[in-house]
Amino acid sequence: MRPLTDEETKVLFEKLTKYIGRNIVHLIDRPDEPYCFRLQKDRVYYVSEEIMRKAATIGRHNLVSLGVCFGKFTKTGKFRLHITALPFLAQYSKYKVWVKPNGEMPFLYGNHVVKAHIGRVTEDMPEHQGVVIYNMADVPLGFGVSARSTVDMRKVDPTGIAVFHQADNGEYLREEDSLF
Amino acid sequence: MGRRARNKQGAPLPLELENKIEGKVTKKLHDRLKHEAQRSRKQKLSAAKQNAKKPEQTKTNGKRKDNSVEPKKAKKIKAQLEEEEESDVEMVQVDGAPEDGWDNAPIESDEDMESMSDFDSSDDQESDAESASDEKVTQMPLSLLESDSDEDENANSDEDSDGDELADSASGSGGMESYDEFDMDSDEEPMTFRDMEKKSRLLDKERAEDEEMAALEVAGAGAVVEGEREVFQLPTEEQVAAEEETPLDLTQVQMRIQEIIRVLNNFAELREDGRSRSDYMAQLQRDMCFYYGYNEYLMEKLLQLFTVSEAVEFFEANEVGRPVTVRTNTLKTRRRDLAQALINRGVNLDPIGKWTKVGLTIFDAPVPIGATPEYMAGHYMIQAASSFLPVIALAPQENERVLDMSAAPGGKTTYCSALMKNTGLVVANDANRERQKALVANIHRLGVANAIVCNYDGREFPKIMGGFDRVLLDAPCSGTGVISKDASVKTNKGPEDFAMLTNLQKELLLSAIDSVSADSSTGGVIVYSTCSVTVEENEAVVNYALAKRPNICLVDTGLDFGRSGFVSFRGRSFHSSLSLTRRFYPHIHNMDGFFVAKFKKTSNKIQTGENEFTVPTGSGVKLKQKKKKRHH
Numbered sequence: 001m002r003p004l005t006d007e008e009t010k011v012l013f014e015k016l017t018k019y020i021g022r023n024i025v026h027l028i029d030r031p032d033e034p035y036c037f038r039l040q041k042d043r044v045y046y047v048s049e050e051i052m053r054k055a056a057t058i059g060r061h062n063l064v065s066l067g068v069c070f071g072k073f074t075k076t077g078k079f080r081l082h083i084t085a086l087p088f089l090a091q092y093s094k095y096k097v098w099v100k101p102n103g104e105m106p107f108l109y110g111n112h113v114v115k116a117h118i119g120r121v122t123e124d125m126p127e128h129q130g131v132v133i134y135n136m137a138d139v140p141l142g143f144g145v146s147a148r149s150t151v152d153m154r155k156v157d158p159t160g161i162a163v164f165h166q167a168d169n170g171e172y173l174r175e176e177d178s179l180f
Numbered sequence: 181m182g183r184r185a186r187n188k189q190g191a192p193l194p195l196e197l198e199n200k201i202e203g204k205v206t207k208k209l210h211d212r213l214k215h216e217a218q219r220s221r222k223q224k225l226s227a228a229k230q231n232a233k234k235p236e237q238t239k240t241n242g243k244r245k246d247n248s249v250e251p252k253k254a255k256k257i258k259a260q261l262e263e264e265e266e267s268d269v270e271m272v273q274v275d276g277a278p279e280d281g282w283d284n285a286p287i288e289s290d291e292d293m294e295s296m297s298d299f300d301s302s303d304d305q306e307s308d309a310e311s312a313s314d315e316k317v318t319q320m321p322l323s324l325l326e327s328d329s330d331e332d333e334n335a336n337s338d339e340d341s342d343g344d345e346l347a348d349s350a351s352g353s354g355g356m357e358s359y360d361e362f363d364m365d366s367d368e369e370p371m372t373f374r375d376m377e378k379k380s381r382l383l384d385k386e387r388a389e390d391e392e393m394a395a396l397e398v399a400g401a402g403a404v405v406e407g408e409r410e411v412f413q414l415p416t417e418e419q420v421a422a423e424e425e426t427p428l429d430l431t432q433v434q435m436r437i438q439e440i441i442r443v444l445n446n447f448a449e450l451r452e453d454g455r456s457r458s459d460y461m462a463q464l465q466r467d468m469c470f471y472y473g474y475n476e477y478l479m480e481k482l483l484q485l486f487t488v489s490e491a492v493e494f495f496e497a498n499e500v501g502r503p504v505t506v507r508t509n510t511l512k513t514r515r516r517d518l519a520q521a522l523i524n525r526g527v528n529l530d531p532i533g534k535w536t537k538v539g540l541t542i543f544d545a546p547v548p549i550g551a552t553p554e555y556m557a558g559h560y561m562i563q564a565a566s567s568f569l570p571v572i573a574l575a576p577q578e579n580e581r582v583l584d585m586s587a588a589p590g591g592k593t594t595y596c597s598a599l600m601k602n603t604g605l606v607v608a609n610d611a612n613r614e615r616q617k618a619l620v621a622n623i624h625r626l627g628v629a630n631a632i633v634c635n636y637d638g639r640e641f642p643k644i645m646g647g648f649d650r651v652l653l654d655a656p657c658s659g660t661g662v663i664s665k666d667a668s669v670k671t672n673k674g675p676e677d678f679a680m681l682t683n684l685q686k687e688l689l690l691s692a693i694d695s696v697s698a699d700s701s702t703g704g705v706i707v708y709s710t711c712s713v714t715v716e717e718n719e720a721v722v723n724y725a726l727a728k729r730p731n732i733c734l735v736d737t738g739l740d741f742g743r744s745g746f747v748s749f750r751g752r753s754f755h756s757s758l759s760l761t762r763r764f765y766p767h768i769h770n771m772d773g774f775f776v777a778k779f780k781k782t783s784n785k786i787q788t789g790e791n792e793f794t795v796p797t798g799s800g801v802k803l804k805q806k807k808k809k810r811h812h
Contacts, residue, residue, distance in 0.1 A: 057645050058644060066633070069624060172558075176617055176618065
């Protein structure tokens, strides 16, 4: 377990900014207790400093997880967000898409969100921005990247892709082996 | 017919049977027992019948007389006698009409009303003519009611056809009667007096035949029952040896198990001369091993735990699964909302019981309960009801430090975290690397943010980290409480496994005790639990820890159900406070077999002579300070 290098921090924050924009400061400066990012076996964990200090006594090989895993660095140095980061992304997300009940399961099976399934969209969403997907009961289902801006989305035919799939709750079942 | 009639009486099974074998028994066993019980019941019944034969008969005869010789019917009989030639069929037809007329009188047309009045009038006339004053009294009021307006019509009504009128009057009176009498009698109306007599004679004859048969049967049955009682004898050694070569079929073994249990329950009377109780037990054990598929060693252990009839229940309960239960993740939702969401998916559910506010039992679900969107969103965890118990006993508080020594797959860990509202720290340890993935996945899915997951042998624990407020040790065990989930336990656990496991459990429990800080203002609690029912893995381990660590004591688990732990077992006596531990059984509580013990640590100091590692870890505060220094 070690703190992130400057390069890694930059990559991570760039990625997070796509989803939560300036809200990223809320992740770092929390009113309750200080939180930090820690790297453990190429996974990035978001954890309170208190817990992080306790975990320091645990050996590198024996520590499996601490706090919340946000994602992992790929071998090429890119950062890949995991579904496990969803609670925090959902809390601070700038752009949101709500899918209708009939679009819920297709998305949870790993498909892109098509226009026909969209129930509601944030107004000023630009193209290729990170969005969090909710169902109509406001339960976050996953996140993705907008394929079109809100304005362009109106012109697309119903089967056209509106949001590219990045991660969804179904991965807890599908990807359990590779996710952790 | 007599036979059938007797069977129809089908009285409920006598209570003594239920006492003898309580709980679920396989259907075949049950049928067999029922049969036996019925036989004995029959015996009693017929004995009683013979005693009460005469009074019963006179009674029924009296009743019949009452029915047949009712004063009201006298007139009807007369009428019938007069027109005997008329066939019964016709009678019925004629009879049917006025009855209908009566019933439907209010809605029938005027014509029908007229005909009705005709009957009435003719009735009156006839009764006048024949001066049967008795009936008149009873029938007058009704006829008066009807005939008030129709008097004139009566006068010029069809007096020309006497025969018809007579018939009408007869049936009319019948109708009246049926009105006066109970509805039941109306069906028998067409029956003539002679028929009645004939029939009653027939019935009497049949009853006599029945009784004869019954008497015969009693004699026969008694002989059979007594014979059977004496017939059951344990197989000789040669027979046993022969059986090993060519095993009996299951039903025979099943019957023998039942017989042995019956003998054992009433040993003094039913035993075979020259055979001791242990002979019976040995045979029972062999048969049960064969029937339920356990190995001898485990069967012996389990039979020691229960009385024979309770053991059968236990084994039967192990053959059927426990209900699927889920625990609401209070970090993300409430039970009411979750229940509603699942009901909307067509799931049939109910709260588990009064003892938990987060549990739901799933009866049936049209969707896979482990793959609903709610499950994926982390709103609930599929978790056996029994694994709620140690966490309820542990009762973690907010901002505490809790250690779960063998955490995978995380049901109890996440429950702890939910009770602590994601504050403080939960250290989830598991020695098995394969199971870590499920543990981490569940922790993340349920939104637990205060957990550290590590992969150590639990016995190393006080060295790695100590000074916890609470420690939960759900020890690795033989799994004799969860045979319904994993039937391989039946055969693959031998004495060496138990020796290994109990040894490990003792070491783990000592480690757990040493990892707790008695200085904790809120906690200082250790909970030891296993999903096993054997005494070696439970009471004996707890007793060992109490002896090794005088600075702990058992406290009440806070679970208001379950059986108390054994204070003594087969000549071994344990610490008296072991009655504070709790045992749960599949056949009683309908959850996995489980054991929960809760300790409270009173002091960090252990007497001298204890090994050195306990001293630094016991004083968790010291360790904490050291750690802090290292980091700042």
